[in-house]
Amino acid sequence: MNINSSSTDTARPAPSVCYHCHSALLNNDIRSSQDDGGVQYFCCHGCLAAAETIKAAGLQNYYRQRQAPAPRAELPAEQREQLALFDHPAMRERFVVTLDNESEANLMLEGVACPACMWLIERRLSSQDGVVSSSVNYESERANVRWRDDEVALSELMGVVQSLGYGVRPYDVDAARRQRDTAQRDLLKRLGVAGLFGMQAMLLAVAVYLGEWSGIANEHRQFMNWVGGLVTLPVFFYSGSVFFKGAWRALRNKQITMDVPVSLGLISALLASMISLLRADGPVYFDSIAMFCFFLLTARYVERRIGGRAVDVADRLSSALPVLAQRLDDNDHMHAVATSELVVGDRLLVPAGETIPADAIVLSGQSAVDESLLSGESIPRPVVPGGQVVAGSVNTAQTLIIRATTVGAESTLSQLARLLDQASAAKPPLAEWAGRVASRFSAFVLLVAAATAIFWLWRDSSQAWHAAIAVLVVSCPCALALAVPSAIGNATSALARRGVLLLRAGALQALASAKHAVFDKTGTLTKGKLSVSQVSLADNIEQQWVADRVLTIESGSSHPVARALWSWAQLQEASPVVLRGDLIHQPGKGVEAKTADGLLRLGTAEYLHSQGVDIPDVWLQAGDSSLALLSLEQQAIACFYLQDQPRDEAEQTMQAIDGAGLSLHLYSGDRHEAVASLAATVGIEDWTAELKPEQKLQKVQALQQDGGVMMVGDGLNDAASLAGATVSVAMGTGAAMALQNSDAVLTRDDLAALALAVLHARKTRRIVWQNIAWALCYNALAMPLAASGWLQPWMAAIGMSASSLIVVLNAARLQRL
Amino acid sequence: MEIIYLMIPLAVVLVTIIVTAFIWAVRSGQFDDLEGPANRILFDDDDEQIIKRTDQKTTDDEPPKPS
Numbered sequence: 001m002n003i004n005s006s007s008t009d010t011a012r013p014a015p016s017v018c019y020h021c022h023s024a025l026l027n028n029d030i031r032s033s034q035d036d037g038g039v040q041y042f043c044c045h046g047c048l049a050a051a052e053t054i055k056a057a058g059l060q061n062y063y064r065q066r067q068a069p070a071p072r073a074e075l076p077a078e079q080r081e082q083l084a085l086f087d088h089p090a091m092r093e094r095f096v097v098t099l100d101n102e103s104e105a106n107l108m109l110e111g112v113a114c115p116a117c118m119w120l121i122e123r124r125l126s127s128q129d130g131v132v133s134s135s136v137n138y139e140s141e142r143a144n145v146r147w148r149d150d151e152v153a154l155s156e157l158m159g160v161v162q163s164l165g166y167g168v169r170p171y172d173v174d175a176a177r178r179q180r181d182t183a184q185r186d187l188l189k190r191l192g193v194a195g196l197f198g199m200q201a202m203l204l205a206v207a208v209y210l211g212e213w214s215g216i217a218n219e220h221r222q223f224m225n226w227v228g229g230l231v232t233l234p235v236f237f238y239s240g241s242v243f244f245k246g247a248w249r250a251l252r253n254k255q256i257t258m259d260v261p262v263s264l265g266l267i268s269a270l271l272a273s274m275i276s277l278l279r280a281d282g283p284v285y286f287d288s289i290a291m292f293c294f295f296l297l298t299a300r301y302v303e304r305r306i307g308g309r310a311v312d313v314a315d316r317l318s319s320a321l322p323v324l325a326q327r328l329d330d331n332d333h334m335h336a337v338a339t340s341e342l343v344v345g346d347r348l349l350v351p352a353g354e355t356i357p358a359d360a361i362v363l364s365g366q367s368a369v370d371e372s373l374l375s376g377e378s379i380p381r382p383v384v385p386g387g388q389v390v391a392g393s394v395n396t397a398q399t400l401i402i403r404a405t406t407v408g409a410e411s412t413l414s415q416l417a418r419l420l421d422q423a424s425a426a427k428p429p430l431a432e433w434a435g436r437v438a439s440r441f442s443a444f445v446l447l448v449a450a451a452t453a454i455f456w457l458w459r460d461s462s463q464a465w466h467a468a469i470a471v472l473v474v475s476c477p478c479a480l481a482l483a484v485p486s487a488i489g490n491a492t493s494a495l496a497r498r499g500v501l502l503l504r505a506g507a508l509q510a511l512a513s514a515k516h517a518v519f520d521k522t523g524t525l526t527k528g529k530l531s532v533s534q535v536s537l538a539d540n541i542e543q544q545w546v547a548d549r550v551l552t553i554e555s556g557s558s559h560p561v562a563r564a565l566w567s568w569a570q571l572q573e574a575s576p577v578v579l580r581g582d583l584i585h586q587p588g589k590g591v592e593a594k595t596a597d598g599l600l601r602l603g604t605a606e607y608l609h610s611q612g613v614d615i616p617d618v619w620l621q622a623g624d625s626s627l628a629l630l631s632l633e634q635q636a637i638a639c640f641y642l643q644d645q646p647r648d649e650a651e652q653t654m655q656a657i658d659g660a661g662l663s664l665h666l667y668s669g670d671r672h673e674a675v676a677s678l679a680a681t682v683g684i685e686d687w688t689a690e691l692k693p694e695q696k697l698q699k700v701q702a703l704q705q706d707g708g709v710m711m712v713g714d715g716l717n718d719a720a721s722l723a724g725a726t727v728s729v730a731m732g733t734g735a736a737m738a739l740q741n742s743d744a745v746l747t748r749d750d751l752a753a754l755a756l757a758v759l760h761a762r763k764t765r766r767i768v769w770q771n772i773a774w775a776l777c778y779n780a781l782a783m784p785l786a787a788s789g790w791l792q793p794w795m796a797a798i799g800m801s802a803s804s805l806i807v808v809l810n811a812a813r814l815q816r817l
Numbered sequence: 818m819e820i821i822y823l824m825i826p827l828a829v830v831l832v833t834i835i836v837t838a839f840i841w842a843v844r845s846g847q848f849d850d851l852e853g854p855a856n857r858i859l860f861d862d863d864d865e866q867i868i869k870r871t872d873q874k875t876t877d878d879e880p881p882k883p884s
Contacts, residue, residue: 231832
C-alpha cells in the first residue's frame with residue numbers, strides 16, 4: 001500500500017504517531033474509523049486491539065484524561081493459554097487469599113504511565129462480572145482485586161488487564177514485604193500521634209510562656225502544665241519508643257548512633273519536667289519533647305518511603321527469566337509450566353522473541369540469540385542444532401526446540417547471581433557522616449552536663465540539677481538529627497523528577513565523593529541496538545531502488561540486523577515491491593527472495609560468498625562495523641555498515657562528568673574494535689574490551705583502592721560490578737538483576753541526568769555540612785547559656801524550633817535543580 | 818478564667834478522638850497511596866448520570882409531562 005495515497009482519504013492530515021502509544025507510525029495501514037468520521041492510526045495490531053477494548057468498555061475518556069502515552073500494547077491472544085496456569089491450585093496458593101467464596105490477589109502492573117491508566121484499569125476490572133472490588137495503588141503500581149471464584153477466574157482478570165495493553169503478573173506477598181508494609185503504617189501512626197498530641201502540648205506551652213510576661217495565676221499555670229504533661233505521655237512512650245528501641249539496640253552492639261543522644265535528651269527532658277511538675281516549681285519541656293519527636297519521625301518517615309519505593313521498583317521489573325516455559329511431552333504436545341519447575345532433560349519450545357528459560361542445547365531450529373544483557377556482545381550469535389544457549393538470552397529469529405542442560409543453582413544466571421552476592425559483601429561501607437558526628441557530639445554533651453553539675457554543686461547546689469538538665473535538653477540534637485535526612489529527602493525527590501531514582505540512602509554521599517566513573521558499553525553508552533551507519537552502492541544502482549527491496553525482504557523479521565536495515569529503508573521512504581514466491585530464510589546468514597528483477601540475496605559476507613557472489617574487496621574493510629550485503633543474481637550491489645550507535649547525549653555527558661573532576665573508564669565485554677571506536681567517539685581514554693563479568697569486577701575493585709568508583713551499567717554482566725562498586729547507577733531499561741543491585745536508576749534512560757546527579761550530590765553534601773555546622777553553632781551558643789543557669793524554658797523552645805526550621809529551610813533549597 | 822477547667826479537658830478529649838480516627842484511617846490503608854487519590858478526583862465517574870441528562874434533554878423538545 002502506498003503511504004501517500006492512504007493519508008489522502010481523510011480530510012485531516014494523518015498523524016505521525018500511534019493513537020494509543022504515541023510511537024512513530026511506520027505506515028498508515030492499521031487504523032480504525034470513528035463514529036464522528038475521524039480516523040485513528042495505530043503502530044501495531046496490539047495497540048489497535050487495546051484501543052478497541054477501551055472503546056468497547058466505554059472508557060474512551062482515558063485518552064482525554066491521560067498525561068502520558070500508553071505503553072505499546074502486545075497482542076494478548078497468544079498469552080491467554082499461559083495465563084490459565086495461574087489458576088492451577090499450586091500457583092494460586094502463592095498469590096491468592098481465599099475468604100469464604102471470595103478471593104483476593106495483588107497484581108503487579110507494568111506500563112502504568114499516568115493516573116489515567118490507574119483509572120482505566122480500575123474501571124475495567126470493576127465492570128467485569130464477578131469482581132467484588134478493585135483498586136489500583138498508583139505509587140506501587142499494584143492492583144488489589146477481590147472476586148467471586150464461581151463467576152470469574154484469576155486468569156480471566158489478568159487477561160482483562162492485558163487486553164488494555166498493560167503487562168500483569170501476580171504479586172507474591174511474602175513475609176518480608178508484608179512486614180515492610182506494616183512497619184511503614186506503624187511509623188505513620190506514631191508520627192500522627194506525635195503531631196496531634198504535640199499540637200496540644202505546644203498550645204498549652206505557649207499559653208504558659210505568654211503568662212510569664214503578662215502574668216498568670218499559679219494554679220492556672222500548674223493546671224496547664226499538668227495537662228501538657230498528660231498529652232505528652234503518649235508522644236513520649238508511643239512515638240518516642242522508636243528512638244529508645246534504636247538506642248538500646250545500638251548500645252547493646254556497643255555503638256553510638258543518632259538514637260542515643262536523642263533518647264538521652266528525651267528522657268532527661270521528661271524527667272526534669274516531671275520533677276518540676278511535682279515540685280510545682282521549675283521549667284517544663286513538654287512542648288519541646290513533642291515537637292522533637294514529631295520532626296524526627298517526619299524525617300524518618302520520608303527516609304523509609306524512599307527505601308520502600310526502591311523495593312517497589314525492583315519488584316516491578318520483570319525478572320531475567322520468563323515465568324513460564326513451553327515444555328514438549330513425548331507426543332510433542334505443548335504444556336506451559338513454571339520455569340522454576342523445569343528439570344534437566346526437558347524439551348522446550350522457544351518461539352522467536354521469547355527469552356530462553358534454561359541453559360540448554362539446541363535440538364532443532366536455526367536462529368540467532370541475543371546475549372547482550374549477559375555478555376555485552378551487541379550482535380546476536382547464530383545457533384544451529386547442537387549449539388548451546390544460555391538462560392536469559394533472547395531468541396531473535398526463529399522458533400527453537402531445546403533440551404535443558406542445567407537448571408536452578410547450576411545455571412549461568414545463578415552463577416552470576418552468586419558472583420554478585422560476593423561482590424556486594426565486599427562493597428565498601430558508606431560512611432555515616434551524621435552518625436560519626438552524633439557519637440562525638442553526645443559524648444561531648446555528657447561531659448558538659450557533668451561539668452556543669454559539678455561546677456554548680458561547688459558554687460550553689462540548688463542550681464546544679466536545673467543547669468545540668470538544661471544542658472541536656474537544650475543540646476537536644478534536633479537540628480543535627482534533621483541535618484542529613486532533610487537534605488537527602490529533598491535532593492532525592494528533586495532528582496527523581498529529573499529521571500534519577502535513588503534506591504539507597506547512602507547513594508548521594510557516594511556520588512558526591514566518587515573519583516572514577518566506569519561505564520559499560522552496550523546499552524549504556526550506546527543505544528543497545530544496531531543501526532545503519534553507512535551504505536556503499538555498486539555503480540548504476542540507485543539508493544531508492546535498494547531501499548524498496550530491503551524493505552520488502554526484511555519486513556516482519558525480528559533479527560536486530562533485519563530491524564536496522566528495515567528502519568533504514570523506512571527512512572528512505574521506501575515502498576514494497578512484489579515478490580515471486582516466499583522468502584527463504586537462512587538463520588544467522590541471510591535471506592533469499594525472487595523478484596521481477598531476479599534473485600536477490602541479503603545477508604552476511606560469508607553467506608554471499610558461499611553462494612558464489614562476487615564482492616568488491618573495499619567493501620569488506622568494515623573496521624568495527626558489522627556488514628550486511630545485498631546481491632542481485634551473482635553481483636553484490638549494496639553494502640550496509642551497521643553499528644550500535646552511541647547515545648546522542650553520551651559525548652556531552654562524558655565532558656560534563658570529566659569537567660566535574662571524575663576520571664572516565666570504559667569496561668566492556670564487547671569486541672576490541674567496537675569498544676575502541678566508541679571510546680574515541682565519546683572521548684574516554686582508558687578502556688578495556690572483552691572482559692568477563694568477574695574481570696570487570698576485579699578492575700572496578702582495583703580502581704576502588706584509589707578512591708570512590710561510580711559504576712554505570714545495564715546488563716547482567718555488569719550486575720556484579722554494580723554491586724561491588726562504591727556507588728552504582730543502572731539504566732532504567734537494563735536487566736532486573738542489574739537494577740536490583742544498583743544504588744540509583746536512570747529511569748528515563750537519559751545519560752545527561754547522570755552529570756546532573758553528580759553535581760546535585762555535591763550540592764547536597766555542601767548543604768548537609770552547612771546544616772551540621774549550623775546545628776553545632778547553635779549548640780555552642782545555647783549550651784553555655786544553659787550551663788550558666790539563666791536560660792528560660794521558652795528561650796529553649798524558640799531556639800530549638802528556630803534552629804530546626806533553619807535546617808529544614810536550608811535543605812529545601814535542594815528541591816531546585 | 819474557670820472556663821479553662823472545662824475547655825482544656827474538652828480539647829484533650831477532642832484530640833483523643835481525632836487520634837483514634839487517624840489510627841483507624843492508617844489501619845484501613847487510606848495512607849498507602851498518597852499520589853493516586855489526588856488524581857482520582859479528576860476522573861468522571863458519573864458517566865451514567867450524564868447520559869441520563871442528555872436523555873432528558875431530548876424529551877425536553879416534547880411537551881412537558883406532569884411528573
